[in-house]
Amino acid sequence: MEPTPVVRETLAALRPGRAWGEVRLVDEVGSTNLEVRDLPVWSSVVARRQSAGRGRRGRAWSDTEGHGIACSLLAEVDLDGLGDGALGWVPLATGLAVRDCLVSLGLDTALKWPNDVLAGPAEQKVCGILCEALPPSAKGEPPRVVVGVGVNLDHEAPDLPVPTATSLRLLARAAGRPAPTRDAVVPALLDALRDRLDPLDLTSLRRDYREASATLGREVEVHLPDGSVLRARAEGVDDDGRLRVAGPQGSATVSAGDVHHLRHQPPS
Missing domain, CATH: 2.30.30.100 (SH3 type barrels.)
Structure with missing residues (x-):
């Protein structure tokens, strides 16, 4: 099937030199994490609205007003030489990737363990992350992990899901910057996730996580x-x-x- 113009533009905005699976941009979906599971590795599903999303420990996560970005990426994590325990770094790497993306857009953030992305002195949350390891597709193949990220994009204060949250629009306004657009955030986020997960570089992850952490030493x-x-x-x-x-x-x-x-x- 020929990609739609919006998908073509998103693919063109991704950094060249990498093979991606399918990229699906939809208006509404039940759960991007569920939709991406059966696609080829390094595929993504991105939605404006998610009506049946889930957070960590089974909590509900949804954005029926369409102010956010729900993005799921099916990652293949090569653990060769790292040990099975290294899979525990995937959620932390995802948090770092979101922070990398936001820093590239001029928005400074920090991380609360394991992967909450916080902004400002009040440590307001700007996104939610849920990573789910899938059963092996074949013996000896690298583990596949669904990496789900929900970003508060253009919410105004009354629309935020909880009082302790904020949005990229509000952060940009406080910093005197233009609000980042969906078209700018989505490819930057996909590239940042790929940078952190392919390959999973534990040396740089440990170093960068310590520097970005708002938790360590607290x-x-x-x-x-x-x-x-x-x-x-x-x-x-x-x-x-x-x-x-x-x-x-x-x-x-x-x-x-x-x-x-x-x-x-x-x-x-």
């Missing part, structure tokens, strides 16, 4: 699924992307899947 509250709260200092990220903390209750290493919520404590 006092945090780690809310666990059983309702307990671990109050500690975020000391680092281990080789598998898990957060190392230490405090009065002792030291611990927690994975993103084990944490219901992480909150930065305000400075004392």
Whole structure:
């Protein structure tokens, strides 16, 4: 099928020299993460509206007004020489990729572990990320991961999903810059994701994540699924992307899947 003019323009805006799968740009979809699963690797589905999206730990995520960007990329992650635990870095790499994209558009942001992208002194959230590993398609093939990103693009304050969120339009206005357009953000985001995931370079990821992190060195509250709260200092990220903390209750290493919520404590 011949790509539509919008898809052709998006493909033309991507950095040359890479083989991509299908790129589908649609107005509305239930879940981009579900739509991209059966496409060739390095395919993407991008929608204005998502009516049945999901966040981490099964939370609902939707934008029925069409102010955001819902983007899912089917990535193939080569773990050769890295070990299976390196797959835990994919969500962190995705957060870094979103930050790379926004910095390229002139919008400075930071990361809250594992992959919340925050902006400004109030640490407002600008996007949501959900990465889902798929069953192996064939023995010996690299793992495939659906990388889902939902960006708050042109919301005004009353339209934001939660009071602690912001949008690229609001960030650009505060910085005295023109608001980034959907046509500019989508190819920049796809290129940034590909840069971070193909290949998965753990050396640069660890270095860049430390520099971009708003969590490391901070006092945090780690809310666990059983309702307990671990109050500690975020000391680092281990080789598998898990957060190392230490405090009065002792030291611990927690994975993103084990944490219901992480909150930065305000400075004392």
